[in-house]
Amino acid sequence: MKALFAATLLFVSSVALSVTALAQTPTLMSYQGRVSDASGVLLGNSSPINRTVTFKFYTASTGGTPVYAEAQTVTISAGEFSVLLGNGTGVATFNGPSAPAITPYIVLSSIMTGNVYLGITVDDGTAAVDPEITPRQQIVSAAYAFRAKVAEGLLDGSLGTTMLANTAVTTDKIGGAAVTTAKLANDAVDQTKILNGNVTTAKLADGAVNNGKIAANSITSDKISDGTIATADLADNLITSAKILDGTIASIDIADASITTVDLASAAVTTAKVANNAIDYNQLAAAIQQAMCPTGTILAYAGDTAPAGWQLCDGTAFNRVNNPALFAVIGTRFGFTDSTNFRVPDFRGQFLRGRDGGAGRDPDRNSRIAMNSGGAVGDLVGSVQGDQLASHTHGYNDVYYSEAGGTTSIFNNARGSNGSDNDNSAWNFDRTTAAAGGSETRPKNAYVNYIIKM
Numbered sequence: 160m161k162a163l164f165a166a167t168l169l170f171v172s173s174v175a176l177s178v179t180a181l182a183q184t185p186t187l188m189s190y191q192g193r194v195s196d197a198s199g200v201l202l203g204n205s206s207p208i209n210r211t212v213t214f215k216f217y218t219a220s221t222g223g224t225p226v227y228a229e230a231q232t233v234t235i236s237a238g239e240f241s242v243l244l245g246n247g248t249g250v251a252t253f254n255g256p257s258a259p260a261i262t263p264y265i266v267l268s269s270i271m272t273g274n275v276y277l278g279i280t281v282d283d284g285t286a287a288v289d290p291e292i293t294p295r296q297q298i299v300s301a302a303y304a305f306r307a308k309v310a311e312g313l314l315d316g317s318l319g320t321t322m323l324a325n326t327a328v329t330t331d332k333i334g335g336a337a338v339t340t341a342k343l344a345n346d347a348v349d350q351t352k353i354l355n356g357n358v359t360t361a362k363l364a365d366g367a368v369n370n371g372k373i374a375a376n377s378i379t380s381d382k383i384s385d386g387t388i389a390t391a392d393l394a395d396n397l398i399t400s401a402k403i404l405d406g407t408i409a410s411i412d413i414a415d416a417s418i419t420t421v422d423l424a425s426a427a428v429t430t431a432k433v434a435n436n437a438i439d440y441n442q443l444a445a446a447i448q449q450a451m452c453p454t455g456t457i458l459a460y461a462g463d464t465a466p467a468g469w470q471l472c473d474g475t476a477f478n479r480v481n482n483p484a485l486f487a488v489i490g491t492r493f494g495f496t497d498s499t500n501f502r503v504p505d506f507r508g509q510f511l512r513g514r515d516g517g518a519g520r521d522p523d524r525n526s527r528i529a530m531n532s533g534g535a536v537g538d539l540v541g542s543v544q545g546d547q548l549a550s551h552t553h554g555y556n557d558v559y560y561s562e563a564g565g566t567t568s569i570f571n572n573a574r575g576s577n578g579s580d581n582d583n584s585a586w587n588f589d590r591t592t593a594a595a596g597g598s599e600t601r602p603k604n605a606y607v608n609y610i611i612k613m
Contacts, residue, residue, distance in 0.1 A: 186266045187245040190214075193238045194281055194292075201238030202281075209234055211282040214244055215253075216267075220276050220295050227270045228253040271298070320352070330357065336364055340372060350377065360387075380407065390417070410437075452612050455488035457504070457511075459607040472609040474505030474531060485613050492541030494531025502531050504541065506609040514540050546599055553592060 195201045202208060212233040215225040229247030233240045245268075249261020256265040276295040283289060448468070452458070457472065465471045476496050479486045486501055494502040515521040515538050527542035535541035 186268045187243045188267060189241070190244050191239070191241045192279070194235060194240070195238055196283075203235040204237055207234050207236040210284070212240070212242070213250060213280040213282075214242075214247065215250075215278045215280075215291070216270055216298075217276045217278060217295060218274060220297065225253060225255055225278075226275075227256055227265065227267060320347075326354070330362065335362075339364075340367055340369075343372075345371070346374060349374075355382075454484045454612050456612040457506075458610055458612075460610040461607060463608065465608075465610045468613055469610045470503050470613055472504045472506040472611050474502050474507075476500040476502050482613060485611070489541075489611075491533050492535040492539065494529060494534035494541075496532075502534070503611050504609075505530060509543070510604075511609075512544075514538065548600055 193201070202210065209232055211230055213228065213230045216227040217223050217225055228250040229244070230250055231242055231247040233242055245266065249264065251261065253261075256263050256270075275298045277298060278291045278295045280289050280291045460466075460469075470477075474493070477485070478500055480499075482501075485503075489501070489503070491501050493504045496502075512521075515524040517538070521538075523544065524538040527537055527539075527544050529536050530541055530543045
């Protein structure tokens, strides 16, 4: 029959630690015990013996599943033994966290929360199953452990910077917004206490850092990430010329169009402030050209091929998406072939005429037709008219010979009388003059190409 062991257990925990030594505190626990067999005979009474001792930690005094287990080969002399718990070997039959060599593995110190009970099993050297010594022993605090618990709550100002090792307090140890401006003395946190990039915007409450918390000249350009300070973050007139070192603002620091002419004092930008080749000629020329000839401008041009940025006025269709600027100006007034394109005007062989616009100078303005399918009609830019002569008459002399004697009478405007009773007076004559002129009505002219600004 399996013998039962009795044990007298003793924890030794009498080591005082300074605050600065906490980072080097061992994760082991000193443990001493005195063990005898069921008859009260001390193990190793006559000579020291080695036995396998299993240590299991529970959160209940009876039953339950261990939260940690390890085994050690312990030398027992006259019933007494001493071990360092946390140095043992993981128990293969235990599925929970164990000492090294068994997965999962945790350190012994991580289970010391709430009520913890220790159960011990001593191998008697036989193959029989060894019972756990009862009762389990509750692990209790020593005097210095109570002192350590008191140290968890610190009075304001009782923990100084000299008590903390450099980088001992990391951001994950500080709750969100736990350190407020009221907890910091003026100038208490200087640059040497803050690692580069350690304080991010997520760690600062809105408005938490004000002028009173920032020493003069303490924030330099290398402490500010590009683009992190927007105009909305700057008070009106906050940055004056006295706050800007000469030459510290480069072109790459200025967002496009962020500085307008109203932001510059008269004569503030001189030629001395503009480096040679700082202004790209091509960009300047393009900007001037756009200002002088905006998109949609039409000019007479002597070349056969349109220059860059221009198109011959020959009715070509262009994609609306790819040419948004020109499409925004002329739309489909000159026609289109489908919903994806639009036409430029076709002025080949045409004279240009200013739009009437209600002036009344073009009496046929409302009957004007579209240049191409879908184009503008009536009194709108883009409409066209065919060639035409205004209605008119021509007067000429005609000679009439009477039936009574051949007397000659001269009629003006195809009508007249010679005063004779034998004459047929008041005769009307519809006659046509001989054709003269060319194939169209036109003034003297010279050919050019019309071009439009894209």
